[in-house]
Amino acid sequence: MSISEVFPNPTAKEVIFQIRFPNLFYMENKIGDLQLKIMKEFPHSALLFRRQIVFADIGPEAKLEDISSDSDRETGKKIWQFKSDKNFKLNVLNDSLDITSEYHKTYNLEGGDKFRDIIKFVLDHFFAVTSIPIINRIGLRYIDECPIPSKDDSTFRTYYNSIFPLDRFNLANANEMDFKTVTKKDKYYLRYIESLRKIGDEYKLILDFDGFAENISSEDCLTVTDDLHTIILEEYERTIKEPVYEYMRQRRDG
Secondary structure, X not given: OOOOOOOOOOOEEEEEEEEXXXXXXXXXXXXXXXXXXXXXXXXXXXXXXXXXOOOOOOOOOOOHHHXXXXXXXXXXXXXEEEEOOOOEEEEEOOOEEEEEEXXXXXXXXXXXXXXXXXXXHHHXXXXXXXXXXXXXXXXXXXXXXXXXXXXXXXXXXXXXXXXXXXXXXXXXXXOOEEEEEEEEEOOEEEEEEEEEEEEOOEEEEEEEEEEEEEEEEHHHHHHHHHHHHXXXXXXXXXXXXXXXXXXXXXXXXX
């Protein structure tokens, strides 16, 4: 079946959109203009620093004071972070931009706030400020936490069309299971991961879909993202069965 409804209890726990682009030396001078344009959706801001830790073998005779502490040699990145009053945020770096949401329940369906609208809102303003002509990589990733009501092969097969080798390894005896593939989908790519994980007192099936494309014109960015979403949705629909749809129709308050 093709998903055409907004579920009150979706299995998707986190969705991430990212673009990577050539390092922009002028990004710091553009951030203020971008902040003003997106402030309506992202009123909270912070400047973060991501440091890289370098380990070096300096030998037994070296002294602590001999180790250089020149800040100009330290590696790290500035992150301009903008947060919504709802549960999603935007990170901007000199060479990438990402939007992470735990709030949205649909990408583009009517009946709920659309993640696509936020992507478009950010990209329109970002490209207007930076005038970037080319995107090195576009990625759209969904992480789903799916129910396993009973940890046995029969129930699991009722809920999922899984890649797991259940004919060889009994689910009831497994503490963990993992499957990963990176495959080409026409001109795009998909990284697909299935994982059996114990979260709290319950076992869950974690589905991780990461669609990406490379070397895209900035004006085609949203169209490519739409295509990636379609690829991910098709794979999700191939994996889950009717009991999962019924689970997602149940409201979290029961």
